[in-house]
Amino acid sequence: MQHYTNKKEFSSYFEILENHERDGKPVAEVLLQMTDIQKSFPGVHALDNACLEVKKGEVHGLVGENGAGKSTLMKVLTGIYKRDSGSIKFRGNEIHVNNTRESQQLGIGIIHQEINLMPHLTVAENIFIGKEPMKGLFLDEKKANDDARKMLNALNIDIDPTIPTGQLTVAKQQMVEIVKALSYDSELLVMDEPTSSLTDNEIEELFKIIRNLKARGHGIIYISHRLDELPIITDRVTVMRDGQYVGTVETTKVTKSEIISMMVGRTIYEEPKVKSTVPADAPVILEARHLCGNNVKDVSFCLHKGEILGFAGLIGAGRTETMRALFGADPLDRGEIVVNAETITVKSPSDAISHGIGYLSEDRKGFGLAIGLAVRENSVMANLDAFLKGPFTNDQKIDVTTIDYVGKINIKTPSISQLVVNLSGGNQQKIVVAKWLIRNSDVLIFDEPTRGIDVGAKQEIYKLMNELVAEGKSIIMISSELPELLRMSDRIVVMCEGCITGEMNIEDATQEKIMTLATSKM
Amino acid sequence: MEKNKKFNFTKILAPMVLVLLYLFFSIFGRNFFSDDYLINILDGSYYIGFMAIGVTFVIITGGIDLSLGTTMMCAALLGGAAFNSWHWPMGWCLLLVVFVATVIGFLNGVLIAYLNLPPFIATLGTQMMGMGFGAICTRVQTMRYPTFGTPEGWFKNFFYKTTGGFPVGIFWLMGFFLIALILLSKTKFGRYTFAIGSNREAARLSGIKINPWLTGVYTFCGFCSGLAGIFYAAVYTSIIPSTGNGMELLGIAGVVIGGTSMAGGTGTLVGTLIGVYIMSVLKQGLMSMGLQSHWQTFFTGVVVIGAVLLDQYRLKQGTRVKK
Incomplete structure (x- = not known):
């Protein structure tokens, strides 16, 4: 499989794209052009030559692994972060925004992944917050409600503008967010993981609205971990990796696996583990059977003595939730936990601890x-x-x-x-x-053990983990870094949206395989 | 539909309790159902009412103001000093009362909004500062406001009781209550008060400048304490230094009994007013049954806890709906 490790190797894709546009239909007007964006935080080069181009009436997907720089790029666009260098052109003019308000006024709206509404205020009040229709000194509530109703109707959204948003479903709240963003006459809408908490029907509703917006000439940046959605809703996709621009492709012209290989083509500094070090007859020390809980859907797995079991998945895949439920930190709705062939009841962390389970939180x-x-x-x-x-x-x-x-x-x-x-x-x-x-503790659950740790210390932690399993301890390791998983694990379980979507021995594991499973909704 | 029904039930609970309490004491209290007791109920709650109105705004933003009581006393003491020692005309003294309290409220706002102090800490500090400052300025002398019939006693007739004994204070409280009601429900100030309390981050991301509005809320609350100070002086005449500590809790209790959530985002002034009168009826009612003040304190505590339990229940319902 091909790896696109930098921009140059990818240039063939550009040429194809440009040629196609030249002899194809009329070229659509470019709405947003971000070029060579640089952004550093102390010790981290968060964005390195990041680029993005969005046209009018286009839904433009933005994908990449956790930490690829998608959110940082959007924060630069909406003025939450200041770029170090690079240019942002919106409707042909260079723009410098200092805060969200300014970007809104320019016509760039952002819908954050987490709902940002005031639950006690009504739909209309939320939509017009900060720009309330006034009648002299007083708020003109009738006008606000009428205008909100008009805007909702225009997008075929059936919501009563006079009820508090806290009483709406998440999907409806998201639609209110969209209408709110549009109320600033936004020409460009950024949607950060809009479908992450929606059901299939709700997603279909959302897509209808997105298509409607597209038809009206709005540009939309669509950030998603669900690669399967991309061909359904996006026209083009830009892939980022480690803060860098990898490439932009037309969605209809690529397959999912090509996008994945663009996402994961990261150079691996450390040699992956070639072979599992666990003896074939190692006893099962911990077994989870059909665990169900908050964002944990029928999760079953087993851990052998002396094994490092890697848990892969994207943020929100339910890995931490699974472990917290196993450890008794969060309530378990259903399921069975077996330690040393004995079914145990875990009602609180002290139960889990007394059975030799230790949990090392990602938030030290x-x-x-x-x-x-x-x-x-x-x-x-x-x-x-x-x-x-x-x-x-x-x-x-x-x-x-x-x-x-x-x-x-x-x-x-x-x-x-x-x-x-x-x-x-x-x-x-x-x-x-x-x-x-x-x-x-005989079973140690490491949740993102090397997050926020420098390279040298990472090696120390890896060494320590290997020593621990050599002594007969067993380890579950949640990690969002694929190279780390491939280097440390004897076996890898992949989760996506609360479900286990695959399991593989280290001999068969590749970055592409893991990423495919991590982005495939069951 | 069922949801709405439940919501309405908690809404009418407070007025229902008020009516039931009044009926209860009318039946079992001695002479409770009389003009005298009614006037006592009204008179005793002017200053609490003003404080409670102000702190309702603060609590809706998710904050708290512990300095209400001592701010009121400090302002009233300074007004008294202006009258007794500096011989200012009464009108100017009353303006001074309001001014001092408003300044303390503004100070609270700056500490909380701009200097990011937790409201509890900031207002605990100004509570003590206010108490000390009032005592310092008056050299720990009790300040006496003019009584009925004295040349400057007009202000008692104006704010408290007419010469015929009619409680005019109630008109002032109700008038101000209506203004506050409009302020809370019909203006940007009120809308942003709710917005900040409901989801501060969302409000900020919507482009609302949180700090000035929040400062405004605390300043308004200070202003209300100033008005409370005027009415306290009008009703009780003498202001004793180093008191006022704990009076803010009566105001806050009224707000909480009235159904305003300490978590912010929700609350009504109607509820607050009812809460204040529940406490007042309870106090006078227990008195009419021959029970002394420690009983009143005890039962006020019971009502507050009951109200907060109700608030938690309501909050749980609220989050359940969200999911």
């Missing part, structure tokens, strides 16, 4: 560590009962154990009295590991 600071406390306090936090002498803490035992583990897993800290907040991300992560090891 939020859930994993008390960063204002010292290394010593953090490392024994999950197992304080074992460090008590009567009603008092046995400080000596705590210190001895902590020092032992600091040495064992090589935590770089000047002393065990050091506050965790002063340590690097990698060392913080190791302290969370130490915490669960001190608790005698």
Whole structure:
């Protein structure tokens, strides 16, 4: 399969496209032209020569993996971020917007993935917020309601403008967002994952509205993880990867697998694991059967002793939710958890912990560590009962154990009295590991273990994980980085929208395969 | 349809409680069903009413103002000092009362909106500052406002009671209540008050400049405390330094009993007014049954907790509808 690693290799696609347009139908007017956009944050080059072109009456898909820079690019477009360099031309004029309000006034509307309405205010009040029709000093509610009704009718949306938006379904709320964005006379609409929380019928309704807008000459940037939607609704697709422009293609001219190979053609710095290191007869240590919960739909999998089981998927695929349900942090509606061939009841994290399950949250600071406390306090936090002498803490035992583990897993800290907040991300992560090891956990669930950790520390974490499984611990690793999954896992489970869409041994796994499964809605 | 029914039920619950309480005490209280008690109910709730109206706006934004009570007292003390020590004419003294309170409200707004202090902390601070400042300015002397019949006593007849004993204060409170009602439901100020409380981020993304509006809400609340100060002075005449602490809670309790959610985004002034009168009827009613003030305090607490439980139930219903 072809890999398009940079813009040059992709130029053949451009030529085809341009030629086609030259001898084809009249070229549609370009509405938005973003070229060579650069944006850096301290330590991260978020956008590197990002480009995007949208024409009038076009639905333009924007795709890429998590962290490919789609959202950053849209934030630059709508003035939430300032670009470092590059040009943005809207209707032929160079624009510099400083905030969302200015971009709205220019005619660029954005519909965020999460609903941004005021639930207690009515539909009409939400649509006209910030530009209320007035009658002298007072609000003209009748006009607001009438105008809102007209706008809703124009798009064939059946919503009463006088009811609070909090009482509408998510789909209807999204339609209100669209009408609200249009009320600024937006010529260009950005839709960020508009279908992520809609049912199939609702998606069909949304597509009708999008086609309607298209027919009226609006340009639409359509960000989606659901690649299957692209041929249905988009005219062209721009692919981004690692903040860079990969290419723009006409949707009808490419297959899904071509788009995927454009998305994932990332250079892999680390050699992927060639073969599973788990012996074929390794016993099953943990089994989940038909777990159901919030964004967890009938999830079943098993984990062998000494195995690293990778969980792949895009953001919102339900991987974290699955693990939180397994760990008892979120309620489980249905399903069975079997540890060492014994069915266990998990009602709260303490149940899971007592059966030897440890969870390393993706949000270390939020859930994993008390960063204002010292290394010593953090490392024994999950197992304080074992460090008590009567009603008092046995400080000596705590210190001895902590020092032992600091040495064992090589935590770089000047002393065990050091506050965790002063340590690097990698060392913080190791302290969370130490915490669960001190608790005698046999199953460790790593949720995005290397997020926000620099390359050197990543290697340390990888090494530690390999040592842990060599000692007979078992690991579940959620990761959004495909190279990391391919390097560490013995087996990979792929999730999409709360369901498991595939499972493969490391010998058969490729980036393309994973991405195909991660974007295929069941 | 069922949803709407439930909604209406919680809406009419507060007025129903008020009517039932009034009937209950009319039957079981001694002489409760009389002009005297009615006038007592009205008189005792002017200052609470004004405070509650102001803090309704604040609570709808999702904030809180703990400085109401001491702001009111501080402003009234300064007005009293202007009258007693500096010999200002009464009219100017009353303007000073409103001015001082408005400035404190503005200070709250700046601290909360521009300097990002949590409302609880900011207003806890100004609560203490107000209390101390009032005492400092008056050198801890009780400030006496003119009484009926004295040359400057006109203001009592004007704001509190006519010479014939008619409680004119109720007209002022109702008049101001109507103005506030229009402000909350018919102007941008009111609309943005709801918008900020409902979803601040969405309001910001809609291009609303949060900070000035939020400052305005706290300033308005301060202004209301100033009006409360005038009526407190008119009814009770003497203002004692280092008091007022805890009076804000009566105002807040009224708002909460009236069904305004502490989480912000919802609330009605009608509810607030009813909440204030529920407390007042309870107080006078228990008195008419011969129960002393500690009983009143106790039952007010019961009503507040009941109202907040109701608020939580309502909130749960609200989120359930959203899903």
